[in-house]
Amino acid sequence: MVIARNLEAMLQASSIAFLPKEKLNDFVGLLTEEFLLYGPVQKKTEFVFEKIENAAQLALDYHTTLLPPKKVLHQPFETLFSFSEGEGAVDDVSHVEEKQLLFGVHPCDVHAISILDEVYSHEYEDPYYMAKRRGTLVVALNCSTPGDDCFCSSLGTGPDLKDGYDLLLTDLGDNYLVETGSKAGQELVEMARLYSAPRVTLVEKEKRLSDARKKFKKRMITDGLHDLLEENFRHPVWEELMKKCLACGSCTMVCPTCFCYNVVDKIDLGLRSGKRQREWDSCMLLEYAQVAMGHNFRKDRDARIKQRLYHKLAYYEPQFGTLGCVGCGRCIHTCVKKIDITEIIGRIRGE
Amino acid sequence: MTAKPKIAVYKMSSCAGCQLEILNLEHVLLDVINAVDLSYFVMARRDSEPGPYQIGLVEGAVTCGEEIEKLKQARKECETLVALGSCACYGGLPSIKNWTPQRVVESRVYENPAAIHSTTAYGIDYYVAVDAYLKGCPINKEELVEFIKSALLGAKPYLRPHSVCVECKLYENVCVAVSEDIPCMGPVTTAGCGALCPANHKACDGCRGPADDTNAKSLAQTFKEHGLNPGDIKRKFHKFAGMTPEFDKGADIL
Numbered sequence: 001m002v003i004a005r006n007l008e009a010m011l012q013a014s015s016i017a018f019l020p021k022e023k024l025n026d027f028v029g030l031l032t033e034e035f036l037l038y039g040p041v042q043k044k045t046e047f048v049f050e051k052i053e054n055a056a057q058l059a060l061d062y063h064t065t066l067l068p069p070k071k072v073l074h075q076p077f078e079t080l081f082s083f084s085e086g087e088g089a090v091d092d093v094s095h096v097e098e099k100q101l102l103f104g105v106h107p108c109d110v111h112a113i114s115i116l117d118e119v120y121s122h123e124y125e126d127p128y129y130m131a132k133r134r135g136t137l138v139v140a141l142n143c144s145t146p147g148d149d150c151f152c153s154s155l156g157t158g159p160d161l162k163d164g165y166d167l168l169l170t171d172l173g174d175n176y177l178v179e180t181g182s183k184a185g186q187e188l189v190e191m192a193r194l195y196s197a198p199r200v201t202l203v204e205k206e207k208r209l210s211d212a213r214k215k216f217k218k219r220m221i222t223d224g225l226h227d228l229l230e231e232n233f234r235h236p237v238w239e240e241l242m243k244k245c246l247a248c249g250s251c252t253m254v255c256p257t258c259f260c261y262n263v264v265d266k267i268d269l270g271l272r273s274g275k276r277q278r279e280w281d282s283c284m285l286l287e288y289a290q291v292a293m294g295h296n297f298r299k300d301r302d303a304r305i306k307q308r309l310y311h312k313l314a315y316y317e318p319q320f321g322t323l324g325c326v327g328c329g330r331c332i333h334t335c336v337k338k339i340d341i342t343e344i345i346g347r348i349r350g351e
Numbered sequence: 352m353t354a355k356p357k358i359a360v361y362k363m364s365s366c367a368g369c370q371l372e373i374l375n376l377e378h379v380l381l382d383v384i385n386a387v388d389l390s391y392f393v394m395a396r397r398d399s400e401p402g403p404y405q406i407g408l409v410e411g412a413v414t415c416g417e418e419i420e421k422l423k424q425a426r427k428e429c430e431t432l433v434a435l436g437s438c439a440c441y442g443g444l445p446s447i448k449n450w451t452p453q454r455v456v457e458s459r460v461y462e463n464p465a466a467i468h469s470t471t472a473y474g475i476d477y478y479v480a481v482d483a484y485l486k487g488c489p490i491n492k493e494e495l496v497e498f499i500k501s502a503l504l505g506a507k508p509y510l511r512p513h514s515v516c517v518e519c520k521l522y523e524n525v526c527v528a529v530s531e532d533i534p535c536m537g538p539v540t541t542a543g544c545g546a547l548c549p550a551n552h553k554a555c556d557g558c559r560g561p562a563d564d565t566n567a568k569s570l571a572q573t574f575k576e577h578g579l580n581p582g583d584i585k586r587k588f589h590k591f592a593g594m595t596p597e598f599d600k601g602a603d604i605l
């Protein structure tokens with residue numbers, strides 16, 4: 001079935017080209033002339049998305065970054081507007097459409113961005129996110145070596161990508177195979193005068209990706225997941241997790257599909273001006289579900305653990321049409337207690 | 352124009368580092384002075400103005416009878432009383448002595464312990480009602496400013512109640528615990544310091560005391576699994592806020 005799907009993708013691919021690795025620097029240079037460029041760079045033993053000026057900074061053989069590239073579109077801290085007493089009191093600062101490009105984004109994170117696109121335009125458009133998103137191109141990078149905690153292959157969100165990109169790179173050794181996914185992507189290929197690649201290259205690509213598919217160490221069976229979770233709201237695993245979990249919030253802060261935020265006013269000391277800011281929030285934190293007079297809807301830690309898991313794996317789909325987890329494995333990697341979403345589901349299934 | 356709110360700064364048993372942080376507010380100190388009147392602040396001015404004061408900032412743990420009296424007086428003359436720093440919040444570093452018999456500690460430090468009338472070190476809320484807690488050893492300056500602004504506005508200040516990990520993630524630090532296997536108190540410690548230590552590649556030492564919904568027992572268990580001995584684990588949880596029931600649970604790993 002996988003093969004058939006990929007053959008179909010092959011036939012549909014609108015144009016394919018080669019980017020020789022020795023030309024990467026020129027290509028990146030060209031992009032920086034047009035765009036604010038973000039790409040994966042090494043930070044100690046980990047990787048992070050950062051502004052890039054040249055290809056030498058890039059670490060394209062990176063495993064998953066600490067924070068997802070989401071952080072460029074939905075920023076950890078973001079000023080929504082500033083205000084002051086008197087005329088023209090409110091000054092919008094964040095509606096600017098910047099021409100930016102996310103370079104080397106893994107398939108899971110591209111899927112996560114598609115999910116956020118849906119979330120932030122679903123009923124009410126989020127003007128801050130959408131303004132940035134409209135000005136952003138995505139150059140994705142298929143994964144030939146999945147990380148230890150990755151399980152995208154269980155969710156169909158990786159290690160290769162079908163859509164959601166402007167350009168899609170696959171590492172073929174000396175060259176990157178470049179597939180175009182949009183008009184803007186096609187223009188980049190033309191601008192960079194990349195040579196077109198023979199279609200047989202797609203076979204080489206498929207070989208590398210099917211090798212990658214064999215390397216996954218984690219999996220999550222998704223059949224009937226919704227019903228499974230509904231039926232196991234009182235499973236003993238939740239109480240065990242309550243004792244184990246530190247309620248530290250890391251798992252949600254690193255998740256590429258988490259979209260919750262808190263809004264805080266920062267007033268200047270003169271008390272006559274200030275700014276309204278939003279910052280990432282997390283349902284794992286006690287304060288999250290606290291309302292006026294101190295009542296809290298999810299006071300118990302197990303209620304919050306369930307909220308996180310159920311939101312990703314049960315509540316998302318009816319609302320947005322996809323699961324809320326893309327299998328990036330960040331929540332597993334980041335957890336000091338090594339609480340593992342795939343193990344939890346396996347446990348409930350009695351695996 | 353109404354008079355500027357008067358602020359008093361009191362000192363109990365402490366290193367004066369939190370008061371020093373007030374002076375270290377150089378970049379906004381003049382604005383602060385414009386907004387409030389630092390009426391009683393022995394460290395910074397020679398003469399003092401008498402109370403009552405709108406805000407009292409109390410630094411230090413209470414470790415002797417005289418301090419209890421001084422603290423009760425402070426409570427009387429201040430509308431809002433704030434525990435300034437972890438000593439005032441929980442006993443802080445002075446409370447390390449609480450885990451060793453009083454006379455042993457005294458004779459270790461003083462030549463003539465007979466003159467010492469030291470009591471168990473407590474945070475100030477053991478004796479008086481406290482309206483707000485500015486945690487940290489020392490306090491975070493930005494948080495102090497945030498508190499003063501909110502007090503002036505009559506609004507609830509935004510003081511982070513959650514773990515240091517949250518700020519660590521917001522700033523995308525490399526996690527010393529996960530990436531380098533260094534035991535870190537961040538998951539159970541209150542944020543608000545900007546994840547200062549992990550940002551400088553050091554484990555959090557727990558100086559700001561327990562965060563919301565602290566699960567110290569589970570973290571202590573992980574420390575143990577990663578090779579820390581029970582004595583070290585105890586010292587980690589007792590260092591700044593061992594007098595809180597939350598951290599005492601972590602110390603209770605044996």
Ligand code: SF4
Nearest residue numbers: 245246248249251335
């Ligand atoms: S990262 Fe782990 S310990 Fe922290 S809140 Fe998430 S599941 Fe709990």
Ligand code: SF4
Nearest residue numbers: 255325326328329331
């Ligand atoms: S729930 Fe975990 S694995 Fe799934 S998308 Fe979020 S961080 Fe990645």
Ligand code: SF4
Nearest residue numbers: 108143146150152158
């Ligand atoms: S989860 Fe899949 S797509 Fe994401 S980094 Fe790992 S292998 Fe790549």
Ligand code: SF4
Nearest residue numbers: 516519526527535537
């Ligand atoms: S370094 Fe410490 S505070 Fe930071 S995320 Fe890791 S455990 Fe939490």
Ligand code: SF4
Nearest residue numbers: 544548555556557558
């Ligand atoms: S990281 Fe921990 S020890 Fe360091 S200042 Fe913050 S709370 Fe204190």
